[in-house]
Amino acid sequence: MTKTDPRTMVYSVHMHKYRHTQIRMGGTGGVALLGTETVSGCVIFKPEKRPIPPKSKSNGSEMRVLTRVEYYFEGLPPNSAHGLHIHEWGDIRNGCVSTGGHFNPFGATHGAPDSGRNNRHVGDMGNIRTDRNGVAAGAYLDPLIKLTGKNTVIGRCVVLHEDEDDLGLGTGPESLRTGNSGARICCGIIGIAPIDDEDDDLF
């Protein structure tokens, strides 16, 4: 009997869970696989069109492209929170260390996904929270993460951290730099992935 590669395993788990996911735009998105001996995870990025909020100057019929971030992790400590970021480089020659800092093309301070462009790094995806089985699964819509153009996140790295991200609201100078998220557990390069129009959203 062969030992199961955790990454292969999460991929099949993932594919099973996401078999019916719906994408509203088609085209391509991004996917990153992350793992250690015990942890395995997958983060998917999909373009999604949404109406521009009415409070802005548009007439309400214009659309903007957001990025839907979906994640699934297993093998983590139960009932724990972990910072999840996109780091600048897709360079894992020295493991997660060589992925650089949080992807921050606008020179902002660290924050939460909903903190706004001046108060978050583009790479700030907040925290994932595990259940009693050490599984964290979820999704959210991100206004800043882009899958095309100059500031694309394709080719960069998703990094999962040991500790909870304080979202810039904590103490010490690291709060506004890294959110005091601690060590890097694992990381994975975001590759281009096909998006299937026929699927349904899981979350």
Ligand SMILES: [Cu+2]
């Ligand atoms: Cu990070």
Ligand SMILES: [Zn+2]
């Ligand atoms: Zn950050």
